[in-house]
Amino acid sequence: MRSSAFLLLCPALVIANTEIVNFAANAAANDVSGLLYGRELEWSWLHQRTTTNWTMTPAPFGTPLTAVSAAHERWFVVDLPKRGAKKFTLRLSYPASSPTDFSVAIFDPADALIALSLSPATASGPATRRKYARIRAVDTGVLTPPFKPHSSRLIELFYSVYFPGFYSQSPGRSNKTDVQFVLTLEPLLLGVLPASLAPLAIFSIILLVVVARTMLPRISNGLENVAAEARRELAEKMKTE
Numbered sequence: 001m002r003s004s005a006f007l008l009l010c011p012a013l014v015i016a017n018t019e020i021v022n023f024a025a026n027a028a029a030n031d032v033s034g035l036l037y038g039r040e041l042e043w044s045w046l047h048q049r050t051t052t053n054w055t056m057t058p059a060p061f062g063t064p065l066t067a068v069s070a071a072h073e074r075w076f077v078v079d080l081p082k083r084g085a086k087k088f089t090l091r092l093s094y095p096a097s098s099p100t101d102f103s104v105a106i107f108d109p110a111d112a113l114i115a116l117s118l119s120p121a122t123a124s125g126p127a128t129r130r131k132y133a134r135i136r137a138v139d140t141g142v143l144t145p146p147f148k149p150h151s152s153r154l155i156e157l158f159y160s161v162y163f164p165g166f167y168s169q170s171p172g173r174s175n176k177t178d179v180q181f182v183l184t185l186e187p188l189l190l191g192v193l194p195a196s197l198a199p200l201a202i203f204s205i206i207l208l209v210v211v212a213r214t215m216l217p218r219i220s221n222g223l224e225n226v227a228a229e230a231r232r233e234l235a236e237k238m239k240t241e
Contacts, residue, residue, distance in 0.1 A: 017098075019091070019104050023087070026086075027128060029110060031110070031112075036109055036112060036132075043075045043077050045076065046133065047079050047185065048079075052182070054183060056072070056073075056178065058179055059071075068136040075132060075133070077130065078185065089187075090133055090184070092182070100139060100140060101138045102135065102136065105133070105134045105136075106133055135183075137179060
């Protein structure tokens with residue numbers, strides 16, 4: 001099953017790079033200072049089982065990802081349901097033609113305050129599963145040719161589902177400074193399997209069952225014939241002796 005999924009994902013690696021962060025949806029103390037609330041009004045929100053398109057300006061070439069300024073990072077509110085999956089994944093995909101390095105970090109409210117150099121709350125608020133995502137980008141200085149559409153409709157469908165926005169149009173930058181990227185937030189089924197890959201996993205299992213039911217009888221008959229032939233040759237050899 002893993003091999004089948006990998007083979008289907010290989011073509012996508014040609015047109016898109018991906019950064020993946022898996023995180024636990026554990027409840028943590030909420031911010032009672034109100035400092036994050038003001039930021040939330042400015043930030044974009046991410047909801048589970050959604051894929052959204054964004055742009056941002058990378059930091060200049062040579063800037064360490066740990067030293068990126070606020071002008072070259074974006075914050076998002078990761079709005080998780082109060083109940084549900086215990087683990088989630090945030091996937092950032094961007095065109096392979098974009099000379100950019102990305103970093104993705106997930107924060108609880110208290111950690112977000114520290115990362116923003118704000119005074120942490122002195123009192124613990126009610127527990128919340130809400131998280132905060134920080135996206136940073138740095139220009140790597142090496143521009144690669146843009147992806148050219150493939151003639152296969154099956155591959156086109158695959159790209160449109162798992163890498164929306166990269167296939168229907170040239171994935172180059174919208175201008176000389178901005179880079180496009182896609183964010184997908186989804187629960188991890190059983191703590192390991194992204195929800196969007198569940199249909200692929202089910203299909204792979206069904207395919208393996210069908211192949212097994214078709215091939216196993218033939219293999220079994222072949223082995224029985226080989227065993228019968230071996231017994232016959234052994235019996236003839238014992239008679240001659």
